[in-house]
Amino acid sequence: MQLSRENLLKAYRTMRTIRDFEERLHVEFATGEIPGFVHLYAGEEASAAGICMHLTERDKLASTHRGHGHCIAKGVDVRAMMSEIYGKKDGVCGGKGGSMHIAEIGKGMLGANGIVGGGPPLICGAALTAKTLKTGGVAIAFYGDGASNQGTTLESLNLAKIWSLPVIFVCEDNGYAEATAASYAVGGTQMKRAEGFGIPAVQVDGHDFFAVYEAAREAIERARNGGGPSMLHVMLDRFYGHFEGDATTYRGTGEVDRIRAGQDCLRRFRSKVTDAALLRHEDLDAIDRESAANIDAAVVHAKAAPLPSDADLLTDVYVSY
Amino acid sequence: MQLSRENLLKAYRTMRTIRDFEERLHVEFATGEIPGFVHLYAGEEASAAGICMHLTERDKLASTHRGHGHCIAKGVDVRAMMSEIYGKKDGVCGGKGGSMHIAEIGKGMLGANGIVGGGPPLICGAALTAKTLKTGGVAIAFYGDGASNQGTTLESLNLAKIWSLPVIFVCEDNGYAEATAASYAVGGTQMKRAEGFGIPAVQVDGHDFFAVYEAAREAIERARNGGGPSMLHVMLDRFYGHFEGDATTYRGTGEVDRIRAGQDCLRRFRSKVTDAALLRHEDLDAIDRESAANIDAAVVHAKAAPLPSDADLLTDVYVSY
Amino acid sequence: MSKKSYRQAINEAIASEMRRDPTVILMGEDVAGGAGAPGDQDAWGGVLGVTKGLVTEFGRGRVLDTPLSESAYIGAAAGAAATGLRPIAELMFIDFMGVCFDQIFNQAAKFRYMFGGHAVTPLVIRAMYGAGFRAASQHSQCLYPIFTHIPGLKVVIPSSAYEVKGLLIQAIRDNDPVIFLENKVMYDQVEEVPDETYTIPFGEANLTREGDDVTIVAFGRMVQIANEAADRLAKQGIHCNVLDPRTTSPLDADTILQCVEETGRLVIVDEASPRCNMATDVSALVAQEAFGALKAPIRMVCPPHTPVPFAPNLEDLFVPNADRVEQAVKSVMGYKIRENA
Amino acid sequence: MSKKSYRQAINEAIASEMRRDPTVILMGEDVAGGAGAPGDQDAWGGVLGVTKGLVTEFGRGRVLDTPLSESAYIGAAAGAAATGLRPIAELMFIDFMGVCFDQIFNQAAKFRYMFGGHAVTPLVIRAMYGAGFRAASQHSQCLYPIFTHIPGLKVVIPSSAYEVKGLLIQAIRDNDPVIFLENKVMYDQVEEVPDETYTIPFGEANLTREGDDVTIVAFGRMVQIANEAADRLAKQGIHCNVLDPRTTSPLDADTILQCVEETGRLVIVDEASPRCNMATDVSALVAQEAFGALKAPIRMVCPPHTPVPFAPNLEDLFVPNADRVEQAVKSVMGYKIRENA
Numbered sequence A, B: 001m002q003l004s005r006e007n008l009l010k011a012y013r014t015m016r017t018i019r020d021f022e023e024r025l026h027v028e029f030a031t032g033e034i035p036g037f038v039h040l041y042a043g044e045e046a047s048a049a050g051i052c053m054h055l056t057e058r059d060k061l062a063s064t065h066r067g068h069g070h071c072i073a074k075g076v077d078v079r080a081m082m083s084e085i086y087g088k089k090d091g092v093c094g095g096k097g098g099s100m101h102i103a104e105i106g107k108g109m110l111g112a113n114g115i116v117g118g119g120p121p122l123i124c125g126a127a128l129t130a131k132t133l134k135t136g137g138v139a140i141a142f143y144g145d146g147a148s149n150q151g152t153t154l155e156s157l158n159l160a161k162i163w164s165l166p167v168i169f170v171c172e173d174n175g176y177a178e179a180t181a182a183s184y185a186v187g188g189t190q191m192k193r194a195e196g197f198g199i200p201a202v203q204v205d206g207h208d209f210f211a212v213y214e215a216a217r218e219a220i221e222r223a224r225n226g227g228g229p230s231m232l233h234v235m236l237d238r239f240y241g242h243f244e245g246d247a248t249t250y251r252g253t254g255e256v257d258r259i260r261a262g263q264d265c266l267r268r269f270r271s272k273v274t275d276a277a278l279l280r281h282e283d284l285d286a287i288d289r290e291s292a293a294n295i296d297a298a299v300v301h302a303k304a305a306p307l308p309s310d311a312d313l314l315t316d317v318y319v320s321y
Numbered sequence C, D: 001m002s003k004k005s006y007r008q009a010i011n012e013a014i015a016s017e018m019r020r021d022p023t024v025i026l027m028g029e030d031v032a033g034g035a036g037a038p039g040d041q042d043a044w045g046g047v048l049g050v051t052k053g054l055v056t057e058f059g060r061g062r063v064l065d066t067p068l069s070e071s072a073y074i075g076a077a078a079g080a081a082a083t084g085l086r087p088i089a090e091l092m093f094i095d096f097m098g099v100c101f102d103q104i105f106n107q108a109a110k111f112r113y114m115f116g117g118h119a120v121t122p123l124v125i126r127a128m129y130g131a132g133f134r135a136a137s138q139h140s141q142c143l144y145p146i147f148t149h150i151p152g153l154k155v156v157i158p159s160s161a162y163e164v165k166g167l168l169i170q171a172i173r174d175n176d177p178v179i180f181l182e183n184k185v186m187y188d189q190v191e192e193v194p195d196e197t198y199t200i201p202f203g204e205a206n207l208t209r210e211g212d213d214v215t216i217v218a219f220g221r222m223v224q225i226a227n228e229a230a231d232r233l234a235k236q237g238i239h240c241n242v243l244d245p246r247t248t249s250p251l252d253a254d255t256i257l258q259c260v261e262e263t264g265r266l267v268i269v270d271e272a273s274p275r276c277n278m279a280t281d282v283s284a285l286v287a288q289e290a291f292g293a294l295k296a297p298i299r300m301v302c303p304p305h306t307p308v309p310f311a312p313n314l315e316d317l318f319v320p321n322a323d324r325v326e327q328a329v330k331s332v333m334g335y336k337i338r339e340n341a
C-alpha cells in the first residue's frame, strides 16, 4: 500500500463519485425522466478506480454498456456525463450518444459501447498507435464475463499477444451476463483462457481497491516497458439489475443484501484506510458531502439544460461529405 | 493398432485416393482448364482418413477451403467431386459450388467452406441436432491453424463445451495460413486454448495415420457417450502451395522436399503395415492402380461432362419463393 | 379470439409451433430466463420478456440460453436447421447482426444454391428493430434492406399483433432461412388476435386502406403511420391505398404495381436509412415496370442519412411520422405534369 | 506518365502516401508477405500481390501481417484511426465483411455521430469485390449497397487504373472511414497512369461518354461494360452519356439529375444483387427528383437475385454485359409515352 494521502483521497473520491452518480441515476430513472437504457456500475467501483489511478490522458480506455464508472475514473466531467444521459445539448456527446455511448476521446476515453465485445478490438488499435508513435501510453479494455465469450474479445487477446501490444484486458466478472450466470456460460476459466493465448493473468478481488490497484500497477508497468498484454480477472458484483427496470428475480434470495453488507468496496476502503490511520473518517465524510453536492448539481443542471437543436440531427455524420 | 485387414485397406485406399485426386488436380490446374481457386490437401491425408474411419452417415462433418480430402474420406463420390471442380452439371453441387463449396448433406458432409472459421459454428448445430434427436451421431469440425484465430472458431469451442455437444474440433496445423506462419500468428498453443475452455485436447502427429486414428477414436467415443467436445491438434504439412498458383517462395529451402521424403503419410503407412506384415506391398500396389484409374476416369468424365443449362442459374435459391 | 399484445402474439406463435412440432427449438441470450442463476428459473424471457414461460413448458433441452457468442449460436442454429431441427434463434437487437453476419449471409443463405439444391435450412432469426425507443445508434436500426439485398434470405416485418402471429407461424414452417423483425416499440400494442393457429403467407401484401388517389407502401411500424396519415387525408378528400407488403423478400411486386396502375401516384414510407433501402427498391420497381401509369414523382419518406440519435427530440425528428407522409401525399397530388413530358 | 496496371496503381498510391505521411500504416492478411515464414520475406503482397514490396520499403512496423482475425484487426484499425494513425486495412475479399461488420458499421462509422462530433476516424478498408473470377458464391459479391446504406461510411468503386490511384490517395487523406473496393478482374488491366501523386475528389461523377439520347449510370467494372455498349450504340446512331459516379457514398446526385434532365432516359448498370442496390438507389433518386424529365421507364441492368454461381457459363450469364446494356438502352429509346400519362 504505497499510495500517498493525496492519492488515497483521489481513489475514494473517484469511487464515491461513481457510487453517488449511479445511485442517483437509479432514483431518477424510476421517475421516468431518463430516456433509454441505463446500466449501473454501482458495486464495481474499485475496478475502475484501481486501474485508472495509474493512467493519464495518453493512456486509452475502451468501455462497455456499463460505462459510467470507467468514464468518471478516466476523468470525464460528471456534469457533462449527466447531461448526456438526459440527452441534452451540453452533454459530453451533444446528447447524441446517451448512456451507452459516452466518450471523450481527448481524455483517452474511447467510448462506452452498446455492442458487447466491441471494445477489445478498438483498444488493440489504440495500443498500436501508442506503440507506433512511441507515446508511452497503454490501452485498457474493460469487458464483462459475458463479453469474454464474444469472438471479438477472444481474437483481440491473440492479436495483442502476437503484436506485443501494450494492452491490459480487464475482465470485470460480476457473475452475470444479463440474467445468465457466468457459471453456465463461461467454459473453462478466464485465467486459463489468457494462458491459452500466452498472456499473463491474475485474478483479483474486485471489491478491494488495493488489490486491483496493485495488480493493475504490475500489468501496466509490463505493458509500458514493452512486455506486451496482460489480463486482470476482476471478481466483483453489481448492486443493481442488468439495466434499470430489471427486477433481478434471477438472483438468489438475499444475494445483493449480502454483497452490500460484506463486499462493498467503498466500505472496505474506508475501514482499511481508517484502521491503518492513513485517513480519518472526517476526510472521507468531507468527500461524501462534496460528491453528493456535485451529483445533485449535475442532475439539477441536466434537467434544466436545453435539448439539442433540430439542426443537430444532421451534423457530425462525416468530417466532410 | 486394432484395425482389421479390411479397414487397413480402406484407410490406405482413402489416403491414396485423396493423394491421387490432388496430384492430378495440380497437373490439370496448370493447363488452365480448371476454373477458380483450388486448395490442395496433399500431404494431410492421414488426418481426414484417420478421423473419418470412425464415422458413418449419421455423423456430420464441416470442412474448409481445403476440403477435398475431407469429402473423399466422408464418402463423397470422386467423380461427382471432379465434375463439380470443373463446374459441370453432374457435379455433386450441380456445378454451382466448385472446389470451395463441395457438400453432400445426405452423407453428413456439410460443406467445404470459403470462409475461414465458417465451419465450427455450423458443426455445433449439427451436434445439437444429434443431441436433441438422440441420433447417436457426432460432429467434426476441421479447421486450420489460421482458422484457430478466428472468433467464430473460438466461440464455438465455448458453445460446444457449455452445451456439452458431441463435437470434435480438429485443428489441422500445417504451419501456415496462406503465407503467414503459425509461429507468428498463433499466440499461446492450441492445447492450452482448449484447456482455456475446459475442453480435453491431444496433440497428434498428422503424418501418422495410426496416431490420428487412435486419438480420434478416443475423442469420438467420449462424444458419443455424452462426454462433450474434445480437440485434436493435428500436426501436418501441405505438399503444395496455399492454392494452386502459389509459388511458395515463403517456405524454407528444401522444406517441402524434406517433408515429402520423411513425412509422407502414405509412405509411412505403407512401411508400417508391410513391416508388421499386416498387408503386402502387392495389396497396396493394387489399390494404387485402382485409384489411379479411378481418378483418371473422373477427369476424363469431368472434362467431357456438360455444363449446367442456362436455366440452372435461377434455381435452388429458395425452397419456395 | 381475444385482445393480445404483440408480445403475447409472438409468444403464442412460438409455443403453438413448439407443441405441434418437436423439432422446433428456441435459442438466444436469456430466452430461457437466465441459465445457471440461483434465483427464479424462467425469470426473463429474452431481454423484453417475449419468450417468458417457454422454458417452463418445453424444458432446457428445447429452449436454450446461449453464451454471448452470436456467431457461434446463430451458426449453430443454421447448422441445426440443415441437419433436421427447425431452430428459432433470437438475435435480440438486429443491430447485433454485425458480429454474426457471415453465418447468416454466407452460410445459411447460400447453402441451398452453393450445394446445388440439396440443402434445406428452416431457420428463423428473430430480432428487434427500429427507432423510437431512445436506444441510440447501436440499438435502433432497421437493417432489413441489408437482408433483403441477400439472395437466399426471406425477410418479414410484421406491422401488428395479428400480423405477427400469423407471419411467425408461417416463418417457423417455412423451409428457407427467415429474418423476422419485430418492432420494439410495438410489443405492448394490443389488438384482437385469434387464439388458434393461423398462417399468413409470405409475399402477399395487405391492403390496409383503400383509395383511388395515391398508393402508399409502408413497412412494419410505418404501416401504422401511413394509416394514420391516410385517415387524416381521407377527411380532406384525398383517398389512399395503404399497402403493407409484410415481407420485403419475397416482395409482392404484382400488388404494388397493380395499385400504382390504379392510382398513378406513389409514396413509400420506410424507417430504414435512406440509401439503398426498401423505399428505393419499391420506387425503382415501379419506375421500371409501371412508369406509364405514373402521374407524379415517386416520393420517399425516410429518415435522414445519419445514425439514430439518442436525444428524444432528435429521435422524434429522425423517424418518419404521419405529418411527413401527409405532406408527401399532398405533394404528389399537387404535381402538375409538364407539357413536354 | 507510363502504362501501369490497376494493381501497380494501387501499390503506388499506398507507397506514395506512406512516404508522405508517417502515420499511414498498412495491415492485413499476408500484406507483408507472410510473417514468420522461413523463406523469402515479402514473398506475397496480399493474396493477389497488390502490396508486394511495401514491407521491404517501410518495414514490419508499418506494414503488418495480421492473424486470421478480421474483427480484431479491422477493429484495431478503427481504434488506431481514432487515436492518431491513418490505417489502411486490407480485408482481402469484401465477402469477408460478415465476420467483422460490427467493427465497421457500429463502431467506425458511428463514432463521429455518437460522440457528438468529437471523433475523427481516417480509416481505409480495402477489399476485392465482384464476379467473373470463377471464385463462386463466397468470393464474388459486390456488397457495396450494404456499405452505402450505412451513414458514416464513404464507399469508393474505382473503374480503371487511372481512377484507382487518384481515388485511393484521396481515400487515405480523407478523414472519414472509407470502404475502398477493387474489382479483382481488373488488376491486370493496364493504362496510362501518372507517376506523380494526384487525387480525385469523392462525390464527383466522371462522364466517360457523351450523348443526348440516354444516360447510363454504371459502377466500378460496369463502367467498362457501359462504355462498350455506348460505343456500339453510337455506331447505330444512339448516343449515350455514361456516368461513373466513382463513389456511391457520397453520390453525385446533381450530375446524375442534370444528365437525366438532358437525356430524359436512364439506364443503370449495377453488378450488385438486384434488391436494395445502387441501381434502385439511383432510380429512386431520379424518380423523385427528375420525374418531369423522364420520357421512358428507368431500366436497371443487374444480376438475378441469386448467389454467384461457380460454373463459368452460369457466372457469365449472371454478370451484366454489354449486350444487356445495349438492349436496355434500345428498350428505353423505343418506349412510347401513353396518351393519358
Ligand SMILES: Cc1ncc(C[n+]2csc(CCOP(=O)(O)OP(=O)(O)O)c2C)c(N)n1
Pocket: A065, A066, A114, A115, A116, A117, A143, A144, A145, A146, A147, A148, A174, A176, A177, A178, A242, C029, C068, C070, C092, C096, C099
Ligand atoms: C453483441 C451483443 N450481444 C448482446 C448484447 C445485449 N447485452 C447487453 S449487455 C449484455 C450482458 C453483458 O454481460 P457482461 O459482459 O458480463 O457485462 P455486465 O452487464 O455483467 O457488466 C448483453 C447480452 C449486446 N449489447 N451486444
Ligand SMILES: Cc1ncc(C[n+]2csc(CCOP(=O)(O)OP(=O)(O)O)c2C)c(N)n1
Pocket: B065, B066, B114, B115, B116, B117, B143, B144, B145, B146, B147, B148, B174, B176, B177, B178, B242, D029, D068, D070, D092, D096, D099
Ligand atoms: C474469413 C476469411 N478470412 C480470410 C480468408 C482467406 N483465406 C483463405 S484460406 C486462408 C488461410 C487459412 O489458413 P489455415 O486455417 O491454417 O488453413 P490452411 O490453408 O493452412 O489449410 C485465408 C487467410 C477467408 N477465406 N475467410
Ligand SMILES: [Mg+2]
Pocket: A144, A145, A146, A172, A173, A174, A175, A176, A177, A178
Ligand atoms: Mg457480467
Ligand SMILES: [Mg+2]
Pocket: B144, B145, B146, B172, B173, B174, B175, B176, B177, B178
Ligand atoms: Mg494452415
